[in-house]
Amino acid sequence: MEKIYLVIAAVVMVMGQLILKMGMERVGEIDLVKTGVVHSFLAIFLNPVVLAGLVLYFISCFLYLVSISKLDLSFAYPVIISISYISIPLLSYFIFKEKITSSQMMLLGVIFICLIFFYRIEK
Numbered sequence: 877m878e879k880i881y882l883v884i885a886a887v888v889m890v891m892g893q894l895i896l897k898m899g900m901e902r903v904g905e906i907d908l909v910k911t912g913v914v915h916s917f918l919a920i921f922l923n924p925v926v927l928a929g930l931v932l933y934f935i936s937c938f939l940y941l942v943s944i945s946k947l948d949l950s951f952a953y954p955v956i957i958s959i960s961y962i963s964i965p966l967l968s969y970f971i972f973k974e975k976i977t978s979s980q981m982m983l984l985g986v987i988f989i990c991l992i993f994f995y996r997i998e999k
Contacts, residue, residue: 878946885939886959892932893964894971899925901972951994958991 900906903923906916920926944952962984968974976984 878943881939882943882947882952882955883959885936885943886956886963888932888939889936889956890960890963890967892929892936893960894929894967895932896926896929897968897972899923899927899929954994955991958987958994961987962991 900920902925903919906920908916911919940952940956965974965976965980965984969976
C-alpha cells in the first residue's frame with residue numbers, strides 16, 4: 877500500500893506543479909525590484925490557482941511522508957523524483973506548448989527505463 881501512496885504522491889505533486897505554473901501565468905512575470913516584495917507576495921498568494929497548486933503540494937507531501945514512514949528513503953525518493961522528471965516535461969509540452977529537444981526526449985527515455993529497472997529490483 878505504501879508504494880501506491882508513493883505513486884499517488886508523485887502524481888499529485890506533478891499536478892501541483894502544473895497548477896502552480898498555470899497560476900503564475902495568470903499572475904505574470906514577477907520582478908521584485910519593480911513591484912516590491914510585498915506586492916509580489918500578495919499577487920502570488922492571493923491567486924486562487926496558485927493556492928490550489930499549494931494545496932496539492934501539501935497533499936502530496938502528506939502522502940509522501942506516509943510512504944517514507946514504511947519505505948526506505950533510498951527507494952522512495954528516486955521513484956518520486958523520477959516520476960516527476962518524466963511527467964513534467966511531457967505534460968508541459970502538451971499543456972504549455974513548451975519545447976522538448978531530442979536530447980531531452982532521449983534522457984526522459986533513459987530515466988523511464990532506469991525507473992522500471994529500479995522498481996523491479998525492489999520488488
